[in-house]
Amino acid sequence: MSDADHRVIGKQLELFHFDETAPGMPYWLPKGLRLFNELINFWRADHDERGYQEIATPLVNEKRLWEISGHWEHYRDNMFVIPVSEHVTYALKAMNCPNAMVVFNLRPRSYRELPLRFSDCDPLHRHEASGALHGLMRVQKFQQDDAHIFLAPAQIEQECDSILAIAAHFYGLFAMKYRFRLGTRPAQGFIGDIETWDRAEEALQRVLDKHVGNGKYVVGKGEGAFYGPKIDILIDDALGREWQLGTVQLDFQLPGPDRFNCRYIDRDSVLKHPVVIHRAIYGSLERFIGILIEHCRGAFPVWLSPVQAKIIPIADRHIAYAEDVARKLRAARLRVELDDSSERMNNKIRRAQMEKVPYMLVVGDREVERNQVAVRLRSEENLGAMSVEDFLLRACKVVAEKSGI
DSSP: OOTTSHHHHHHHTTOEEOOTTSTTOOEEOHHHHHHHHHHHHHHHHHHHHTTOEEOOOOSEEEHHHHHHHTHHHHTGGGSOEEEOSSSOEEEEOSOSHHHHHHHHTTSOEEGGGOSEEEEEOOEEEOOOOGGGOBTTTBOSEEEEEEEEEEEOGGGHHHHHHHHHHHHHHHHHHTTOOOEEEEEOOOSSSOOSOHHHHHHHHHHHHHHHHHHTOTTSSEEETTOSBTTBOEEEEEEEOTTSOEEEEEEEEEESSTTSTTTTOOOEEOTTSOEEOOEEEEEEEEEEHHHHHHHHHHHHTTOOOGGGOSOOEEEEESSGGGHHHHHHHHHHHHHTTOOEEEOOOSSOHHHHHHHHHHTTOSEEEEEOHHHHHHTEEEEEETTSOEEEEEEHHHHHHHHHHHHHHTOOO
């Protein structure tokens, strides 16, 4: 494996682990889980401001739900199926969409509620062939920053515009270059009529033509979902292999009369069926993190780094002061570690650099006397001594702005 491979870097930085007793199901270690949770926290805060409402739904559902949605017919081989008795069969949730339809149908809905945006970050399980598994890029247990948006047909293009703007914002934070693919109707195994499919494909094509220009995206013939066409966000890993991350899927079928029969009262007091956009921005958090690890070579932006600052006392007599500095930084909600090992200072600094820690705060006699810290960056730049308060102002500003060091 290449040194740039996320599996190599992930092991070096103690982010995640795969065990033969759970193929394709990552163990998130403490530092990796911090990274994972920060991505979700950012997603959650951003989407709260955009009017999304987060839900959580059962991870195991009776097969009847999957029969209604069509997944039992079209996706059963990729699901973990649990026979409970002769007449009862469950399956681990492989996608969130049927559950979102159940939530929509809990009470009467009005056109005034549309677009109604339900977001969901539940764990999902999909059965993959053992030879297809590849680190975090292809797993059997994963989480998506999922959302299902119920809307009127006239709202489709405006909502897709908003979704692609979210994608530009999220990927722009990491300076990730991506491209789009339009997935069209499969040759067989799709549900619904061709006329409706054509309308849906034309709508997504207009969105892409407006955002990136005609001919500046890939058309994946037959690569749509069985219930509708989709726009996929594509990105390359460190070895130039292509992976799909986010997706925008346009669905006239699942909320329709032949499936979940979702309805709302329109402004003319007539019951109508909404359209649903299935969408994710990160896509699989696992795959996104794998791509991000390789993109950053493990040197994550400060706001996302599992450890943002490491405090390095030069000698044992400086540990008490270092602990006091650590308390102040933690009170400001910075993620801090204290290296109180007996190793020499240069070795501690080298280890922190190998761990890709953004800030190293060295403290010795002078720093203790002046209530300061000597600040070094993982890039090996030396910022010199500054007060603890000045460092906090600098670091907290960088974290708040989601910028670099």
